[in-house]
Amino acid sequence: MAVDTAPTEPAPTPTPAPDVRPAVTVGRVATRTDRPMPDAAASGRLEVGALSAYYGTFRAIREVSLDIPPHAVTAIIGPSGCGKSTFLRTLNRMHELVPGARVEGKIRLDEVDIYDAAIDPVRLRRVVGMVFQRANPFPTMSIYDNVVAGLRLTGRHPRAELDGVVERSLQRAALWNEVKDKLQDSGVSLSGGQQQRLCIARALAVGPEVLLMDEPASALDPIATLRIEELIAELKASYTIVIVTHNMQQAARVSDQTAFFTMGDDRAGYLVEFGDTPRIFTNPRERLTEDYVSGRFG
Numbered sequence: 001m002a003v004d005t006a007p008t009e010p011a012p013t014p015t016p017a018p019d020v021r022p023a024v025t026v027g028r029v030a031t032r033t034d035r036p037m038p039d040a041a042a043s044g045r046l047e048v049g050a051l052s053a054y055y056g057t058f059r060a061i062r063e064v065s066l067d068i069p070p071h072a073v074t075a076i077i078g079p080s081g082c083g084k085s086t087f088l089r090t091l092n093r094m095h096e097l098v099p100g101a102r103v104e105g106k107i108r109l110d111e112v113d114i115y116d117a118a119i120d121p122v123r124l125r126r127v128v129g130m131v132f133q134r135a136n137p138f139p140t141m142s143i144y145d146n147v148v149a150g151l152r153l154t155g156r157h158p159r160a161e162l163d164g165v166v167e168r169s170l171q172r173a174a175l176w177n178e179v180k181d182k183l184q185d186s187g188v189s190l191s192g193g194q195q196q197r198l199c200i201a202r203a204l205a206v207g208p209e210v211l212l213m214d215e216p217a218s219a220l221d222p223i224a225t226l227r228i229e230e231l232i233a234e235l236k237a238s239y240t241i242v243i244v245t246h247n248m249q250q251a252a253r254v255s256d257q258t259a260f261f262t263m264g265d266d267r268a269g270y271l272v273e274f275g276d277t278p279r280i281f282t283n284p285r286e287r288l289t290e291d292y293v294s295g296r297f298g
Helices: 084-090 121-127 143-152 159-172 192-205 222-235 248-254 277-282 287-293
Strands: 024-026 029-031 046-055 058-068 073-077 101-109 128-131 210-214 240-244 257-263 269-276
Touching: 046 084, 058 084, 058 101, 058 257, 073 084, 073 248, 084 210, 084 240, 084 269, 121 128, 128 192, 143 159, 143 192, 159 192, 192 210, 192 222, 222 240, 222 248, 248 277, 257 277, 257 287, 269 277, 269 287, 277 287
Parallel strands: 058 269, 073 240, 073 257, 128 210, 210 240
Antiparallel strands: 024 029, 046 058, 046 101, 257 269
16 A cells, blocks of 8 residues: 655755844944954054055056054145045045046055945045035035035934034034024035135034045135134144145145155156155155255146
8 A cells, every 4th residue: 555655845945144243343434344443443543555546547646655643634745746636535435436446555544444345435434524625515505404414314313413513513613603693594605715614514524533635725815724724723633634735835834744745757646755744844855855845846
C-alpha cells in the first residue's frame, strides 16, 4: 500500500542581519564605520596630505601637504590661477560638484578622511561652511529666513528654536543690533558689507567647525572690509578659519598662518611655503616667497 509522504519544504533563506553599526560622527558628519571618533574629539583640525585636484585631465593643484590648526586663521595667498580657490573647495568637497573634477590624496578632519565613501558630502558642508567672494543672500527671502535656510533643509524646527538660532548667529556675525528690528525685510535690502555678514550668519547657523572664506571682502569698501576683518578675528576663538585673499596686507593683519601657492611649469598650483604669518612676511625661507610678498611678482 502506498504511503503518502509530506513533501519536503526547502530550508528558508536566512534573512541578512540589518546593519546596526552605530553612526560615527565628526562634528555632524555621520559615517557608517566602526572607527571610534566621538563628537567630543571634534576640534576642526584639517590635515592635508599629497593632495592633487583635477578638472578632467588638467591638474589644478599638485601634491599639497599641510596641517591647518584649529581655532586659528590660515591665509592662502598666491598669484591668480595658482589654485587657491580650488584648494579651498576641496576642503568641503565643493570641488567635486564640477563635472569631471576629482582629487587624489587625503584630507582629514579630526582624524576622519572626508573623502571616505561613507561620508555624506551634504553633511560635511554643514560642518565645513563656505563664504563666497560676493555676498549671495537668497533674494526672495527675509533676513530671518536667510539665516535659518540651512537648518530648514534638515527638518522641522520649533519657532522658538529658530528664533534663538537667528539671534545667536546674527550676534556672532556682528549684525544683530543693525537688523533686529527688521528681520522680515529682504536680505538684499542690506548694504554690501551687511549682506556679507548675513551670509556669514547663515553659515554659522548650522553649527560648523570650519569656515572657508574665498576673498570675503574683495567686493567691499574699506570700512566694510575692516568690519569683516574684525569679525574674522572674533570668530577664530570658536571656529577654524581658512581664507583666500589677494590682499597681502589683509593676510598679514588677520591670519595666524600663511600658505603661499604658485604655479609650476606644468601650470599646476603647488605649495611653496607654509608657516606662521609674521615669519612668512618678514623672514621667509624661500626666495620665491620673499619675491611675492615684497611685490616683485604676482
